[in-house]
Amino acid sequence: MIPSNEWLKTWNEKRALLTCPNNLNDYFEETAVAGKKIDRLELGSVSIPTGEILVRDPLVYIQKNAEPYLIKVPIGEFPVTAAIIIPGDDDCARYAAVKVQFTAYDAIRFEEALIGTENLIDFNEGEFFGFNVDAGLACVLDKETLKHFCAFQDKFHNEHPGKNLYDDYFAALFAASYAENPDYQRKDGDWINWKIPETNYHIPFFQSGFGDGTYPVYYGFDIEGNVCSLIIQFIDIELAYSEEEQ
Template sequence: MDYLKFVQAFQNQQVATSEPNEIIFNTYNIGELVLTSGRLVACDPLVNPDSEPFKVTLNPGRYPVILSVAHFQRNNDRRVVYAMLCLSQQTPVRWEMATTCNEDENLSLLAEGEIFGYGVDSGTGCFMDADAAEIINESMYSAYSTKTRAEDLTYQIECELQKNYSDTWDWANVCVDNSTHANVIAFHSGWGDGIYPTYFGYDATNNIVNVITDFNL
């Protein structure tokens, strides 16, 4: 896999050509993700907020989330190509596909071209801490049992996505716990539904410097 595309896509106004289209990449900082436990979850927050966190634990803290959005000039379409959680300003020198604690996710078992990733059924992906994921999941089932849609945090995420909709892409930054400031940062997933891999970027001293979800455009 050519990981150079990750670097290029986060250079603002980077131009690429995919016949017969010219594509311009722009970056957008859509807020800081609060990691309360360091257990990072990437998933479809509207359908699968109960997804497992990644096996690797990060340092708790606040980290910017940056989107790389491709502008297809021919039809004036804009799509989120990559979502990055930026942990450090250091340059990554290698990448490793992220896996959860699911025993079936063993990188050594993957054939060339195969991936582990999360499924999207609502056209939306996200980053959040496992603490936030648990709160969202509980609110979804509580709202389902009481039929009070407004208390469902997934409904609040949907509303924020609609507020920030622009030219076939959107994003949302929703606090789910006022005491810890745990939040979910959600964004449109490329062309929509699918299965999308996430990668950890490591620097020369083997520290994780960023986390990128690839929406396979």
């Protein structure tokens, strides 16, 4: 998608409003945020063969025509890490954020990732666009791996008419993930690192914090202004738990 000149003009005028209100580095470096204990969980790597990246609900919003984010990222295999709110008070572990690290440099600012079609005219401070989750899961993928995912999805439904992609395929993988790596997972599994059949591409799937909803995705920019990371924020820890602290 090539955005219009008008859209780009508005984007440049409003980029300051797209900055994340939180220091997302804290989620991946500190042992506690807003009084909540935080730990990290390594989810393996994600394959980025073109640098055109997307974040989607893997069970509801995987479509061939899905558009990637406007700014390209480095190409390669990159580590994926979840920032976990350590469970307590009879709650499960909550995945507050998930980060893909592209370079060895740290981010000094975080700005929402956009596709180039968003309505920026009425966009105001404190708002975000985000992506939708309707199945309690999210995934990071590349425009090329999206094609392979869609091809797999079509093949599965053609070969298994009436079957459900999650119940009859992914559920067993999530259960196996829990059996092999039970830390910060419920028994049905909260994450997998899926290798697309007949490819060498990996797509990590993971739980979406508080479940269904709309969640922002941020680029991390280093001191030179280059993209060094991508972070999905499922839980604004300071906001979500501020009442508990009071």
